[in-house]
Amino acid sequence: xxxxxxxxxxxxxxxxxxxxxxxxxxxxxxxxxxxxxxxxxxxxxxxxxxxxxxxxxxxxxxxxxxxxxxxxxxxxxxxxxxxxxxxxxxxxxxxxxxxxxxxxxxxxxxxxxxxxxxxxxxxxxxxxxxxxxxxxxxxxxxxxxxxxxxxxxxxxxxxxxxxxxxxxxxxxxxxxxxxxxxxxxxxxxxxxxxxxxxxxxxxxxxxxxxxxxxxxxxxxxxxxxxxxxxxxxxxxxxxxxxxxxxxxxxxxxxxxxxxxxxxxxxxxxxxxxxxxxxxxxxxxxxxxxxxxxxxxxxxxxxxxxxxxxxxxxxxxxxxxxxxxxxxxxxxxxxxxxxxxxxxxxxxxxxxxxxxxxxxxxxxxxxxxxxxxxxxxxxxxxxxxxxxxxxxxxxxxxxxxxxxxxxxxxxxxxxxxxxxxxxxxxxxxxxxxxxxxxxxxxxxxxxxxxxxxxxxxxxxxxxxxxxx
Amino acid sequence: xxxxxxxxxxxxxxxxxxxxxxxxxxxxxxxxxxxxxxxxxxxxxxxxxxxxxxxxxxxxxxxxxxxxxxxxxxxxxxxxxxxxxxxxxxxxxxxxxxxxxxxxxxxxxxxxxxxxxxxxxxxxxxxxxxxxxxxxxxxxxxxxxxxxxxxxxxxxxxxxxxxxxxxxxxxxxxxxxxxxxxxxxxxxxxxxxxxxxxxxxxxxxxxxxxxxxxxxxxxxxxxxxxxxx
Numbered sequence: 001x002x003x004x005x006x007x008x009x010x011x012x013x014x015x016x017x018x019x020x021x022x023x024x025x026x027x028x029x030x031x032x033x034x035x036x037x038x039x040x041x042x043x044x045x046x047x048x049x050x051x052x053x054x055x056x057x058x059x060x061x062x063x064x065x066x067x068x069x070x071x072x073x074x075x076x077x078x079x080x081x082x083x084x085x086x087x088x089x090x091x092x093x094x095x096x097x098x099x100x101x102x103x104x105x106x107x108x109x110x111x112x113x114x115x116x117x118x119x120x121x122x123x124x125x126x127x128x129x130x131x132x133x134x135x136x137x138x139x140x141x142x143x144x145x146x147x148x149x150x151x152x153x154x155x156x157x158x159x160x161x162x163x164x165x166x167x168x169x170x171x172x173x174x175x176x177x178x179x180x181x182x183x184x185x186x187x188x189x190x191x192x193x194x195x196x197x198x199x200x201x202x203x204x205x206x207x208x209x210x211x212x213x214x215x216x217x218x219x220x221x222x223x224x225x226x227x228x229x230x231x232x233x234x235x236x237x238x239x240x241x242x243x244x245x246x247x248x249x250x251x252x253x254x255x256x257x258x259x260x261x262x263x264x265x266x267x268x269x270x271x272x273x274x275x276x277x278x279x280x281x282x283x284x285x286x287x288x289x290x291x292x293x294x295x296x297x298x299x300x301x302x303x304x305x306x307x308x309x310x311x312x313x314x315x316x317x318x319x320x321x322x323x324x325x326x327x328x329x330x331x332x333x334x335x336x337x338x339x340x341x342x343x344x345x346x347x348x349x350x351x352x353x354x355x356x357x358x359x360x361x362x363x364x365x366x367x368x369x370x371x372x373x374x375x376x377x378x379x380x381x382x383x384x385x386x387x388x389x390x391x392x393x394x395x396x397x398x399x400x401x402x403x404x405x406x407x408x409x410x411x412x413x414x415x416x417x418x419x420x421x422x423x424x425x426x427x428x429x430x431x432x433x434x435x436x437x438x439x440x441x442x443x444x445x446x447x448x449x450x451x452x453x454x455x456x457x458x459x460x461x462x463x464x465x466x467x
Numbered sequence: 468x469x470x471x472x473x474x475x476x477x478x479x480x481x482x483x484x485x486x487x488x489x490x491x492x493x494x495x496x497x498x499x500x501x502x503x504x505x506x507x508x509x510x511x512x513x514x515x516x517x518x519x520x521x522x523x524x525x526x527x528x529x530x531x532x533x534x535x536x537x538x539x540x541x542x543x544x545x546x547x548x549x550x551x552x553x554x555x556x557x558x559x560x561x562x563x564x565x566x567x568x569x570x571x572x573x574x575x576x577x578x579x580x581x582x583x584x585x586x587x588x589x590x591x592x593x594x595x596x597x598x599x600x601x602x603x604x605x606x607x608x609x610x611x612x613x614x615x616x617x618x619x620x621x622x623x624x625x626x627x628x629x630x631x632x633x634x635x636x637x638x639x640x641x642x643x644x645x646x647x648x649x650x651x652x653x654x655x656x657x658x659x660x661x662x663x664x665x666x667x668x669x670x671x672x673x674x675x676x677x678x679x680x681x682x683x684x685x686x687x688x689x690x691x692x693x694x695x696x
Contacts, residue, residue, distance in 0.1 A: 258547040259476050259520075262569035266482025269572045270489070294569040329683045330634040334693075337681065344684025381684075 018191060025187050033176040037169060044168035048161045049126075053139065057124050059086055060141035060154045063096060069147035074100045076107035092157040095131065099151040112153045116140045131155065197222050201229070211308035213240040247304050254301035261294045292425070299427040302361045303414075306434035315355040318465075321384035321394050322347045324356070324363055328382065332367050341371055342379045350384045350392040352460045354439045359394075362435040365428040366396040366456050372424065374400030374453070390463040399453040408445060432456070468583060469510070472496040473503035473526065474518040474545065479568075483516060486572045487579065500524035504532055512540050514583055516575075517562075519546040527560055534561040541582040545570070577633050585630055596629045597692030599668075599678050610678065615667060620645070620652070620660050628680065628690040638687035661688055 063086070066077050076098050087094045097108030097115075105113060111132065117125040117140035124141040138155040197220060204216065215233040218226055268290055272283040325347045336343035352359075363382070370380040383395040403411060410416045412433040415426040436443045441460045448455045470487055474480040475498045484494045495510075497503045500521045507515060515533075519526040530542055544565040564578050584594060592603035598611040601622070608615040608622065617625065623645050628636055638657055646652045661680055668678045681689045 255547050258568040259479060262545075262547075263476055263478025263482060265569045266486060266572050267478060270482060270485050273489070291571075297569075298567075326635065326637060326686055329686045330689070333635060333681060333683060333689055342684060345686045347685065 018195070021191050022184075022187070026184060029180050029183060033173075033180050036176055037173045040172040041165055041169035044172075045161065045165035048164040048168075049137065052156075052161050053126055053137065056126075056137065056139045056154050056156060057141065059094070059096065060124060060139050060152045062086070063098060063152045063154065064141060064143035064145075064150065067098065067143060067145060067147070067150050067152075069145070072147070074098075074106055074145075074147045074150055078107060089156065091160040091163070093134070095136070095153075095155040097153045099153070101149045101151075103151070106150075108153070112138075112155060115155065116151050116153045128158075129155065131157075137161065194222075198225060201225065205232075213237075213243065247307055250304040251301060254297050254304065257297050258294075261290070261297060265290050265294060296425045296427070299425045299431060302358075302365075302431045303427055303434060306358050306361070306431055306438055308434075308437070312355055312358070312438055315357065316353055317356065318351050319354050319356050319359055321350040321352060321359070321392060324360055325382050325384055325394075327360065328363050328367055331364065332371060335368070335371050336380065339371060339374070340377050341374055342377075343367075343371070344379065344381045346381060346383045346385075348385045350386060350394075351465075352392045352439070352463060353465075354460075355435075358435045358438060362432050362458065363394065363396070365432050369424075369428055370396050370398040370400070370454070374398040378453075387459060390465070392460040392463065393457055394460075395455060395457040397448045397453065397455040399448065399450055402447065402452060402454050403445070411445070432458075468513045469493045469495070470579070471503065471506055471510075471512045471515045473498075473500060473515060473521065473529065475499060475521050476518070479518075479545075482572070483575070486576065487516075490576050490579075492579075500526065500529040504529055507533055507538055507540060508536065513586070514579060515540050515542045516579070517542055517544055519544060520548065527562075530561040541586045543575075543578055543582055581632060581634075584632075594626065594629050596632055596690060597678060599625075599629070599692070601626055601629065610668065617664075617667070618660075620656075621664050621667075624657065624660050625664060625690070628688060632690050635683050635689045636687045641687065 063076070063078075066082070068075055068077055086096060095109045095112050097110075097112035098106050099116060100106055103116075115129055115131070115138055117127055117138070119125055120142065124139050126137065126139050129136050129138045135158045136155045137158055138153060141152040141154075143150045143152060201216065201221065213236045215236055216229050218229045218233070221229050268283075268287055272280070272287065275283055325345050329343070329345060332343060367380065367382060374380055378399050380396070380398045383393075383397070385393060387393050411429050414430045417424055417426040433443060436458055439460060441458050444457050444459070446455045446457065447453070468491070470492045472480055472483050472487070472494060474483060474496065477498075480496050480498070484496050487494045495506065495512075497506060500517075501524060503515070503517070504524075506512075517526040517529060521529070526544060526546075530544070533540065533542070541563045542561065544562040545568055546565060547568045563582055566575060566578060584596065587593060587595075594601040594603065599608070599615075600610075601608050606622070608617050608625070624641060627641055627644065638654055641657055642652050642654055661682075665680050668680070678690065678692050681691065683689065
């Protein structure tokens with residue numbers, strides 16, 4: 001049963017390493033100290049036995065001196081005072097008896113009949129026995145005198161011996177107990193200290209974002225844990241290359257799709273011009289579907305390129321948000337005019353460190369959304385500037401319907417569309433969020449001061465170039 | 468106006484050819500950079516539409532070789548790889564403008580017209596946007612068949628807007644490029660000139676309708692020949 005439990009414990013993959021350490025240290029320590037207490041008790045008992053045995057022998061020898069020969073027979077001349085001396089003991093009861101060579105008791109207590117040791121090799125000879133249910137220590141002393149051999153038996157109960165041994169054992173047990181406790185405390189703190197690098201490691205893994213697949217640093221990691229870190233890093237590496245392969249595929253697929261879509265789109269536009277008037281509505285729908293298809297392809301590409309796996313470092317350069325805003329003005333003016341929306345800009349030269357292409361996508365998606373979700377005749381305002389030294393921001397505000405509070409939590413989810421009535425890929429704000437993250441910037445969504453519409457604001461990290 | 472299309476994808480190429488032909492251009496098409504280089508070396512084209520992702524020599528190399536030979540034909544680059552956009556836009560690779568696939572035909576035509584407008588204003592001293600024509604040599608303007616009377620400043624501003632179309636022109640840059648050391652221009656003055664230009668364009672008679680100067684709040688103006696909605 002116990003062995004099975006131990007097996008289970010040893011092979012159990014879960015459970016705390018800590019608990020196992022404590023168990024495997026505590027259990028043997030307790031067994032060892034129990035063994036030590038028993039052995040101490042026994043050795044103390046032997047020691048006190050030796051001392052008390054000596055006293056017992058003295059009594060026997062003293063008795064032997066009182067044996068005389070009277071009419072050819074052995075006699076013990078024991079005055080009552082001497083007997084009292086012999087029997088006086090505050091703790092133990094003392095028995096004595098003297099037997100002649102014929103094993104006749106010539107003096108002493110009847111309880112000792114047949115208690116003499118039969119082994120004649122040792123003199124005096126000691127053994128343990130029981131009298132009236134009490135443990136006794138018995139000494140057998142054979143005295144050879146002129147009247148022949150006398151056998152003197154003296155016995156006493158073992159209370160004081162046991163008491164002495166128990167006292168000594170208690171002392172050592174206390175010491176043992178303190179030692180065990182001290183060991184456990186040392187182990188407790190020692191193990192904690194020794195496992196501290198593991199705790200640090202697990203904290204650093206736990207704090208990672210799902211997309212953070214960088215290898216763990218193996219410096220400062222104990223050598224025993226290094227293989228584990230190595231294995232985790234190998235796994236991270238595999239995951240990373242799988243992600244990269246996926247991103248590369250997505251990027252490549254989106255690129256490959258572009259040329260055939262371009263071909264289809266131009267052919268379609270040309271076909272539309274030659275078709276009779278009754279085919280126009282169908283053609284319009286087709287053209288619309290193609291526009292959405294090419295937009296979606298572009299959005300997926302933007303998403304793939306702004307993903308955490310994409311290698312962007314070489315694209316980062318000083319980028320002026322004001323220039324991007326001006327370019328966006330040319331790009332979105334027609335869309336704004338089509339809805340009679342007043343597209344305005346409040347910009348100043350704002351340089352940030354970033355990828356031009358991605359920042360252009362970010363701005364394009366924000367403006368596209370603003371125009372899409374703002375009613376005819378509304379206003380869309382794009383701003384860029386500084387929120388303090390070196391902290392650039394980019395802001396797109398509209399006075400459209402706004403996004404209901406309960407839907408705001410989902411707007412950055414891929415393919416989520418807050419307003420299912422409006423056409424859209426549902427990827428725009430995901431791209432905005434990804435690009436924001438790639439630039440270590442933050443995005444906020446507020447109500448404009450007018451109380452109507454939406455205001456998205458991207459705040460960039462402090463530009464180190466401005467000091 | 469003669470345009471060379473260098474594009475290996477047949478569907479795109481035939482669409483481009485047909486679309487450009489329909490817009491009144493004469494179009495030749497080749498499917499690779501090498502014959503494209505030869506054609507551009509021997510024939511005086513007004514514009515080349517060049518796809519970057521060509522088999523063999525790529526479009527950028529073709530442009531580099533043209534420029535090295537001193538062939539200054541305006542080039543509109545088509546690309547399916549947006550990674551190229553920044554290189555084309557940011558670096559001086561010799562391309563004059565670029566479009567990312569897929570594109571809309573009207574967008575392509577607008578870019579083509581803008582490029583030709585700019586290069587022709589240098590070559591033939593005539594700058595045209597739809598029915599609006601500025602004759603640089605005689606310093607006279609006409610809208611359709613009707614002459615358009617312009618002051619010096621109005622002319623300057625209209626020229627800048629027409630050269631940039633369909634892009635928005637920054638008002639501050641207008642002020643800077645049109646200010647002379649003895650004749651400062653202020654943003655307010657630009658607004659007044661633009662409003663006068665609008666009145667003149669709107670009041671013109673005949674087939675000259677449809678030229679609009681749009682205001683982009685906070686940036687500037689854009690001229691186009693789409694009738695106002």
